[in-house]
Amino acid sequence: MRRTARFLLPVAALAAALAAGGCGDEQTAQPGPITVVGSVPVETGPAVEVPEGDPAAGKAIFDSAGCGGCHTLAD
Secondary structure, three states: HHHHHHHHHHHHHHHHHHHHOOOOOOOOOOOOOOOOOOOOOOOOOOOOOOOOHHHHHHEEEHHHHOOOOOOOOOO
């Protein structure tokens, strides 16, 4: 029984030291400013021409592909 006590005392002291090591002054680290080198790109729009689409054909595909099992379609 004495061996157990001699073993547990250093283990308990080590655990207490590790737990206290994480304690500090409770301040939050603030990141520094980020400097942008160069110029910011200008928005140019889509790279390809996007067609309008056919809502009736889209509804037919939505219904036939079983999309309604997970999604809803608002006309």
